[in-house]
Amino acid sequence: MDCKTAAALLEAYLDNELDRDTAREVEKHLDACADCREALSKLDEVRIALRDTKLRYVAPNDLRERLFKESHATTRAARGRWLALAASLVVAFAAGGLFVSIGHDRATVIGDQTIRDAFASHWRALAATSPVDVVSTDRHTVKPWFEGKVSQAPQVRDFADQGFPLVGGRIDYLGDLRVPALVYRHGQHLIDVFVVPADAVTKNESVDDRGYALRTFAMGDQHAIVVSDLDEHEFGAFAALLSQR
């Protein structure tokens, strides 16, 4: 790599936006070129100056409280309407002997919507330039990244030795659950593992859609919803890894 190419990539390198191979090429060039090292350290000075925490404004408490109150007020109002609707259904049921199918799903129990969302999330990830928000093969980076972003950070393990390397993680919504997704790779296959609380899964699901499969497994005190295009045999192997403690 020559200086011209490297110089054009320095910022993307600093911003961690290069793929691993290109980043390595840039590093190789940096090792040999003092001018580019100098340019990189100049860029880094700007970053250090800007990242000084005192430049970041923090939301005033009264704004935080105002929004918190409003979001709760509307939630309660909306819940009130639902209760009214539910009550009217009960009345209709009692009065007319109507058959009313009210989903047994609590908000946190996975249902058809969750399953559709899990497939959708997986396909979006496949179409995106990067399937992960935090790129790391190091579980010690991935787990802390989740902390503070989701109520329960998932256990993160790397199965690189068994042929299922950890690629990273992201966060997505399944129904109204905010869910951490661990992303693994097996050969050319991308595997999404959505980690949900154990009580969200009442029975093991097994759904196939357009060549992709969704399976649920117990994983310690949590449950995993796994979406991928692995074959049945590979799925089995991966499930065994996930469920081992």
Added chain:
Amino acid sequence: MTAATNSWIGDLVQQHLDAAYNLSRWLLGNEQDAADAVHDAYVRAARAAHTYAGGNARAWWLAIVRNCCLANLATRKRETHLRSVEATLEPPTPRDAESGVHADQCRSLIADHLRSLPAEFREVLVLRELEDLSYREIADVLDVPIGTVMSRLSRGRAMLQRALADIGDAAQEKPHGL
């Protein structure tokens, strides 16, 4: 709007409230307008929750915040053609020429320089360096191609680099604050 959408919007907003406020504060230049824009953004987000088509939720939320800020700036422009954005920013911290350049002053100098950058460069720097968004997220917030994000970031950094070099020179001239 169901209770469920409302609570996820509420969670999202609470979680990225500082990010929203910081962006808004840097775009609008004062506390009151910044807080109002974030509040407007929350109302819009709650109404538009059903249009959220997946993808990065933080970028979706910050895009709404940014649009509210732009709306505020547009109103200001209508109200007075003379008052520019910069005019409503608080004045730069006064510096005592005698006291030399200390760390605190460097910081306020950098803040002044960031504040005086055109908004298009200021916002990418705020999103990248203060909020740690990826190029793709910034592109989503601004609704521009990633290439545009990269070139704005690069120009913004170059401007600040020159400013930093000036600060460095000033510090060298008066190293002991005499």
